[in-house]
Amino acid sequence: MRLLAVLICLIGTPIAAQTPAEAAKSAMRQLEEATARLDAADTARDRVRALTEAVQAFETGLAAMRDGLRAASIRETELRRDLDARDAEVTRLLAALSALGNTAGPKSFVHPDGPIGAARAGLLMASVTPALSDAAADLRADVEEASVLRQLQQDAANTLQSGLANVQAARAQLSQAMADRTDLPRKFTEDPVKTALLIAATETLDGFAAGLSQISENETDLDLPATRNRKGTLPLPVAGEILRRxxxxxxxxVTRPGVLIATRPRALVTTPTAATIRYRGPLLDYGLVSILEPEPDILFVFAGLDTVFGETGEVLPEGSPVGLMGGPEGSPDDIQSPSGERAGEALSETLYIEVRLGDTPEDPLGWFTDDKGRTE
Incomplete structure (x- = not known):
């Protein structure tokens, strides 16, 4: 009976699927695909778009790698602790299996009480033997899974190092490509004197937005795709989590009419639709700001950037890079850390988004979907 109790303890807990390992391996493949995108960007006709897609692919892959490796590390720790706690049961199991031998079966056991006792013993062993085999298989699976997870984390180090180096290179190349770009249409020319006067004369974003039309010269009519009929379906400009509505x-x-998105350091911000850059630069207490106009009387305000792309008056195609968030580039240790001591670094930057219709701010979440507002 004592042996049966041990077996119940051994086989009572089901084996968890190797989801963490599969997730980490999938993330490694994503990083490899992102590297291929970066290599292909050199020969792409639209290099800015190719580099934008490469950066986004790296960001997705690194986020998935962070989650996968953290889950793998936690799972491995759980398995190690469980195996350590089951030392006594493992010892008894090994002793029982050794006593049975390789070919043991019910007929191998002779009971001193004669045929009836032997039959009963045979029936007992017929039920015990499969349980012993199942317990041994479960134990072997746990040991193998722990070994796979440990090896996976070791193998991921080089992939992580390469991925982080490549995403840094991709961001640098993207910044240079945006600076060198000369094919963007221009809707107007900015008057820097009027811009400086407007900034000096306004104390609120409302006042600045209302006076934006004053800083333009030689404005032309350009037909851009309608944005109003896409209200509620536009992608958020950055991957992250909604921190404040x-x-x-x-x-x-302080209460503001926009939303605050928590993002990873150096995250890429893109325009959700084709839009004219109405203003880019520092503004009041909002930090570095990019104000986009997808169509007359609609403004998208992105504040809290570390780097802004494009020039005031230029028209950006949908999905074009607007800027980069600030923060450190990150390291493999940040991503591989299984505990929460580095959690503050994961989404340490914040992007403020405001949408204005005429002179009135509107809830940005009424314009954007939140699919991109969750990290992978």
Missing amino acids: AGETDAAG
Whole structure:
């Protein structure tokens, strides 16, 4: 009976599927595909778009790698602890299996009480033997899974190092490609004196937005795809998580009509639709800002950037890079850390998004879907 109790303890817990390992391996493949995209960008006709897609692919792959490796590390720790806690049961199991031998079966056991006792013993062993085999298989699977997870984490180090180096290179190449770009149409020419006067004369974003039309010269009519009829379906400009919604008060007691998105350091921000750059640069207490106009009387305000792309008056195609978030580039240790001590670094940057229709701010989440607002 004591042996049966041990067996129940051994086989009572089901083996978890190797989802963490599969997720980490999938992330490694994503990083390899992103590297191929970066290599192909050199010969692409639209190099800016190719580099944008490469950066986004690296960001997705690195986020998936972070989640996969963290889950793999946690799973491996659980398995190691479980195996350590089951030392006594493992010892008893090995002793029982050794006693049975390789070819043991019910007929191998002779009971001193004669045929009836032997029959009963045979029936007992007929039920015990499969349980012993199942327990041994479960144990072997746990040991093998722990070994696979450990090896996976070791193998991921080179892939991580390469992925981080390549995404840094891709961002640098993208910044240079945007600086060198000369094929963007221009809707107007900015008057820097009027821009400086407008900034000096306004104390709020409302006032600045209302005076944006004053800073332009030689404005032309350009037909851009309609944005109003896409309301509610536009992708968020950056991957992250919604930290604060429109109308919510922050820790300083300030309430703003936009949303705050927590992003990873150096995350790429793109325009959700074709739009004219109405302003780019520092503004009030919003930090570095890019204000886009997809069509007359609609403004998208992106604030909190570390780098901005394009020039005021240029028209960006849909999906074009607008800028980069700030923060450190990151390291393999940040991604591989299984505990929460580095969690603050994962989504440490914040992008403020405001949408204005005429002179009135609107809830940005009424314009954007939140599919891109969750990290992979």
